[in-house]
Amino acid sequence: MKRLFPILSIVTVAALAYALYEALVVAPTDAQQGDVYRIIYYHVPSAWTAFLLFFINFVASAGYLARSSEASEKAAKWIAIGIGVLGIIAPYVPLVRSRIPPGMEPSAVATTIVLIPVFYFLVMKFFPGDRLDILALTSAEVGVVFCTIVLVTGPIWARPVWGIWWAPGDIRLTSTLVMWLIYVSYLVLRRFSSSAQTQKLAAALAVFGALDVPLVYLSIWYFRTQHPQPVIGGGGSMDPRMLHILLFSWLAFLLFGFLVCWSRFRLELLQREVEQAHAMESMAGGAESVKMSLPLGRSSR
Amino acid sequence: MNVSSPAGVSVIHVQDVVKRFGRFAALRGVSAEFDAGRFHAILGDNGAGKTTLLRTIAGLAQPTEGKVSIFGKSPAEACRDLGYMAHPSLLYDEMSGMENLRYFARLYEIAGDAKCEEAIRAVRLDPSLTRGVGQYSQGMRQRMSLARAILHDPKILLLDEPFSNVDVHSAREMVGLLKGMRDGGKTIFVVTHQALLLDGVADEFVWMESGRIVDRTASAVRATQGSVP
Amino acid sequence: MNSLWALTLATLVKDIRLEWRSKDALNAMLFFSLQVVVIFVFSFDPLAEESRHIVGGLVWIAFLFAAVVALNQTWARELRNQVLDAYRVSPAPANALFLAKVLGNFLFVVVLQGLMVPLFVVFYNLRALGPAWQLIPIALLGTWALVVNGTFFAAMSLRTRSREIMLPLLLFPISIPAVIAMVAGTTAVLTGENSAHFYIVLLLTYDVVFTTASLGLFETVLHAE
Numbered sequence: 001m002k003r004l005f006p007i008l009s010i011v012t013v014a015a016l017a018y019a020l021y022e023a024l025v026v027a028p029t030d031a032q033q034g035d036v037y038r039i040i041y042y043h044v045p046s047a048w049t050a051f052l053l054f055f056i057n058f059v060a061s062a063g064y065l066a067r068s069s070e071a072s073e074k075a076a077k078w079i080a081i082g083i084g085v086l087g088i089i090a091p092y093v094p095l096v097r098s099r100i101p102p103g104m105e106p107s108a109v110a111t112t113i114v115l116i117p118v119f120y121f122l123v124m125k126f127f128p129g130d131r132l133d134i135l136a137l138t139s140a141e142v143g144v145v146f147c148t149i150v151l152v153t154g155p156i157w158a159r160p161v162w163g164i165w166w167a168p169g170d171i172r173l174t175s176t177l178v179m180w181l182i183y184v185s186y187l188v189l190r191r192f193s194s195s196a197q198t199q200k201l202a203a204a205l206a207v208f209g210a211l212d213v214p215l216v217y218l219s220i221w222y223f224r225t226q227h228p229q230p231v232i233g234g235g236g237s238m239d240p241r242m243l244h245i246l247l248f249s250w251l252a253f254l255l256f257g258f259l260v261c262w263s264r265f266r267l268e269l270l271q272r273e274v275e276q277a278h279a280m281e282s283m284a285g286g287a288e289s290v291k292m293s294l295p296l297g298r299s300s301r
Numbered sequence: 302m303n304v305s306s307p308a309g310v311s312v313i314h315v316q317d318v319v320k321r322f323g324r325f326a327a328l329r330g331v332s333a334e335f336d337a338g339r340f341h342a343i344l345g346d347n348g349a350g351k352t353t354l355l356r357t358i359a360g361l362a363q364p365t366e367g368k369v370s371i372f373g374k375s376p377a378e379a380c381r382d383l384g385y386m387a388h389p390s391l392l393y394d395e396m397s398g399m400e401n402l403r404y405f406a407r408l409y410e411i412a413g414d415a416k417c418e419e420a421i422r423a424v425r426l427d428p429s430l431t432r433g434v435g436q437y438s439q440g441m442r443q444r445m446s447l448a449r450a451i452l453h454d455p456k457i458l459l460l461d462e463p464f465s466n467v468d469v470h471s472a473r474e475m476v477g478l479l480k481g482m483r484d485g486g487k488t489i490f491v492v493t494h495q496a497l498l499l500d501g502v503a504d505e506f507v508w509m510e511s512g513r514i515v516d517r518t519a520s521a522v523r524a525t526q527g528s529v530p
Numbered sequence: 531m532n533s534l535w536a537l538t539l540a541t542l543v544k545d546i547r548l549e550w551r552s553k554d555a556l557n558a559m560l561f562f563s564l565q566v567v568v569i570f571v572f573s574f575d576p577l578a579e580e581s582r583h584i585v586g587g588l589v590w591i592a593f594l595f596a597a598v599v600a601l602n603q604t605w606a607r608e609l610r611n612q613v614l615d616a617y618r619v620s621p622a623p624a625n626a627l628f629l630a631k632v633l634g635n636f637l638f639v640v641v642l643q644g645l646m647v648p649l650f651v652v653f654y655n656l657r658a659l660g661p662a663w664q665l666i667p668i669a670l671l672g673t674w675a676l677v678v679n680g681t682f683f684a685a686m687s688l689r690t691r692s693r694e695i696m697l698p699l700l701l702f703p704i705s706i707p708a709v710i711a712m713v714a715g716t717t718a719v720l721t722g723e724n725s726a727h728f729y730i731v732l733l734l735t736y737d738v739v740f741t742t743a744s745l746g747l748f749e750t751v752l753h754a755e
Contacts, residue, residue, distance in 0.1 A: 185699050194691060205700065380621050392611055393607070394611065
């Protein structure tokens, strides 16, 4: 594992460099916006990465809460399976299918919903015990960073193209701002809480925040239909060449995000182990069996 | 009078309990068994972990590692058998004694005033007092707090520093009350700095240092260096 | 289930009795609400034509401020003398305590609204151009939305440093969909330009989702040390 990190770092740097090259040089100039639009290759992948990380935070937090008792863990497992089954079937049922907004395929909706149990089981399997909480913390922190990039690049893009810094009805930018606020408050709670159960409290807040996100979308969406506003970022289809570069850029961002998360994860893991060892240090020293072997079940890599 | 286990049967098991607060370990692996119907005094310097241990047994603190079982159940499950009292009064200052106890009686699904009056009389206070508990003297307030703790006739009483800031006379009265309860079959734990107050009354003195139990004696005097009873 | 409601009611009655006996918070809150309205009146010209469009927002911001000050007091009484420990150590269900606090806060904020609304109506010469009855579900559902999450986060903030600032910090972002619905709904009714129907449904959904989430997770929060 220790060799993988430097190799991956080099690959990531190369990918990011190439993505930049593609974004600035290779990508065709936009017919309407000229060269200014190129910021999209940073703006959109940041957004997708942030959302992915917040999604992981939700799954990890829900899992952490579920793990607090055997009964709740079993219940959570069945709920996850239920969501998966529902996700596969529901979008194809005529009643639901008619409600899906135009432009979205039922298969896309199904895939998104099925991702919930998939991620849940993956995360529960590979992150035992305290590591699940560290995953939640890491994904929130790195997610906030990417979210900040989105919020900074958004107005920078909007100003030269649409003449305004911000449009309150812009559903994507506004809901991103709300998500940023929610996850920053999550991080503040983590920092300021002096409770022994900080991890559980933060997990509860994360679940609340995640439940809030669809409601945020709904409220802004409806508000916008009643108060037509300029839409920043445009919609509609994209030139396939641009799409390719966008996707590659996203891949580079994902690699970068993964590296940062991994480092942060390991740092937090080590910090907690040090704290535990520190706490258990016997002042008198000697014969008491103090558990100095690596806690948190870390194998020696 | 409730029927509890005969004295000599261990009813509280503390197994390898560790309690960490970040970098600080309040309890560093405490294991002990406590018998029913006995009066245990828990002693030690500040920071020894006495209060943390008591709160862990009461279910108010969750052990980071290890577990506590009371009559074979977790503290949360055994809560009807536990009565807890601390140095703060755990009472509402603006309500009278009876009003306070009536409310707490509801938490234990006890109907009617009879048990409330009984508890208040058991601690030698007058149920008909109408002034707010906040206006009581410290000694009276501690006794009312004790009444609240015994309201539901628990088998085990956990008291954290019940004699602090209380005048000597009231403190002795309380010790007398507790002795009576022990004689009636209750198991009693008292965390205190004032070991001598319990000399001759407590059945056992449990000494704690740096998050561990270091000694258990039958008398309030401990003949080792470095500890002040 | 029966005992849950009985205990909730008993706790609520106890809280009201205690509040009545001390009366500090109540008087301070009433006066504070009055001041908020007056400040708004001086800041936003009531005679201007556009005022009808923004009054919805003003009213709810005023309610939000008042609610936060009230919410910060929610658990203060249980912390004095560590009474909360007595509750935690008893077999009483955590949700009875939570519901009692939410209902208490709800009643309290509604009383404050009852004071502030006539003042707004007078100062801003308010008249609803749309169906005025819709303001009632908007007010009730909106207040519940603020109060249910507010009570939950107030409990969460108990074990944090800077407790008073933690509550609004946690509450505001999560309340945004509810605030949008409340403000836009109120404006819709006052101006008569749109229907508030969707917003009422959204508020109802919000209330159901977060009341359920709070009831599910409150026990964890209560027993946090």
